[in-house]
Structure formats: C-alpha cells, structure tokens
C-alpha cells in the first residue's frame with residue numbers, strides 16, 4: 086500500500102544490482118511513494134544490465150559512477166542538478182571487500198584489498214556527502230541514508246574487514262551529520278540491517294547458518310530487504326525530520342539480545358551430549 090510519502094521528492098539511489106538488492110527494493114518503494122530519482126551503480130555492475138529493467142519500471146535513467154572515483158560522483162551530481170535542481174534524498178547501498186571475495190581471513194588480510202574495502206564501502210559515503218554539500222544540491226530537511234551491519238559494533242566472526250568499513254561508515258554519519266545538519270538542516274543516518282540474502286550478503290562465508298541463527302535469536306525474526314526498504318522510505322519522508330546522526334537497528338531485535346530461552350535450551354542439550 087502506498088501513502089504518497091515521497092510525493093514531489095527527488096533523489097539518487099546507489100547500489101541496485103539485481104532484484105535481490107536492498108537498493109532495488111528501495112527504488113521500487115520510492116517510486117510507489119511518488120519519488121523521482123536517478124539510479125546509479127559502478128560501471129562493472131552496469132554490464133549485467135539488470136538495472137536497466139529497474140530504470141524502465143521506475144520511469145528513470147541510470148548513470149554509471151564508481152563510488153571510489155571523485156570525478157564520477159561529481160559528474161553524477163551535475164547530471165542530477167541539471168535534471169532536478171535540488172534533491173531530497175540519497176541512498177548509499179554499497180559494499181565490497183576483495184578480502185572477503187578471495188576468502189582471506191582477518192589475520193591474513195591483503196592491504197591493497199583492505200584499502201579498497203575502506204574506499205568503496207566507507208570513504209565513498211564521505212565522498213558522496215562532501216560532493217553533495219559542495220554543490221549545495223540537497224534541499225533543507227533532505228535525508229541521506231547508508232546501509233550498515235551490526236558487525237561494526239559487535240564481533241561477528243567472518244564479517245572480516247567489512248566490519249571495519251562499517252564502523253567507519255557509521256562514524257561518518259555522525260561526523261558529517263553534525264556539520265550538514267547545523268549548516269543546511271540535512272540529516273544523515275545509517276540503518277543496521279539484518280543479514281539478507283543478496284549478492285553482497287551471499288559473499289559472507291556461512292551466511293545460511295548466520296541467517297538461521299539471527300532469525301531464531303531475534304524476537305521478531307530477521308528483517309527482509311522489502312522491510313528495510315520500508316524503513317528507508319520513512320527516513321526519506323518528512324515524518325522523520327529530526328532524526329539524524331543515528332545508527333538505527335533494523336534487525337528484529339537481534340542487536341539487543343544476549344541469550345534467548347530457545348538458544349539456552351539447545352546449548353544445554355548439546356552439553357548433555359558431550
């Protein structure tokens with residue numbers, strides 16, 4: 086059901102790769118809610134071509150931009166400025182670690198890959214916000230959201246160097262949220278989403294077991310990509326105007342759990358078998 090929450094709002098959505106992507110769901114919902122936006126992804130991701138189907142369905146265009154390249158981001162914002170004048174929302178839904186992809190463990194990281202992880206997955210958020218601010222492209226009370234994961238704050242085995250990137254990403258939301266809020270009334274938040282079966286998600290070793298564990302551990306169960314998109318829409322809407330500099334958990338309660346009754350029963354049973 087649509088509520089017209091984004092009627093008249095314009096934006097940029099980074100990171101829709103295929104129909105499993107969280108950004109894909111956000112684009113569909115934003116369109117349903119009356120927004121107009123540009124879709125963007127890295128040139129390599131464009132080759133798969135699926136994003137063009139999404140663009141068609143949302144009556145928009147795709148602009149290629151590598152989030153680790155300043156000139157690409159500047160070019161993207163110039164196109165957005167020509168098209169819309171000012172904009173109201175930006176979704177940063179970008180993550181990539183070559184260490185994870187190549188199966189390197191946290192105590193054997195390749196430092197060139199580590200740099201790339203931080204650049205693509207965290208510094209790109211700063212880059213996007215800085216260019217937006219320098220070009221003064223955001224309307225007052227505009228909203229910028231990035232997606233993160235609880236491993237930024239608690240150790241979750243195997244999330245690897247992405248945990249460090251997400252910690253930096255969350256910090257950028259606070260540091261820039263202060264500056265952009267004070268000067269232009271633009272809010273910046275991160276949403277800490279449940280593990281979700283997407284292309285990036287399936288790169289995390291043991292994601293099936295993790296999904297099962299967090300689903301059972303969370304009183305409300307894991308949050309889906311669609312539910313995450315709903316939450317993003319509320320943050321882009323005028324209903325959350327005073328929410329900024331926050332890391333907002335969207336995980337069915339997982340992040341505040343220690344031990345559930347069910348997990349304790351299973352744990353006790355496994356001890357009896359020893």
Ligand SMILES: NC(=O)c1ccc[n+]([C@@H]2O[C@H](COP(=O)([O-])OP(=O)(O)OC[C@H]3O[C@@H](n4cnc5c(N)ncnc54)[C@H](O)[C@@H]3O)[C@@H](O)[C@H]2O)c1
Pocket residue numbers: 099100101102103105106107108126127130150151152153177178179180181205232233234277278279280281282283284285286287
């Ligand atoms: N899937 C999960 O379990 C999960 C949980 C919490 C947070 N997140 C975060 O959600 C966001 C979206 O991931 P997803 O799960 O939808 O997976 P996804 O693979 O669909 O999206 C990741 C996107 O990052 C893009 N990307 C990679 N390198 C880029 C670059 N250099 N420039 C521009 N774009 C680039 C990819 O092309 C892709 O579209 C990521 O930040 C991810 O870390 C995912």
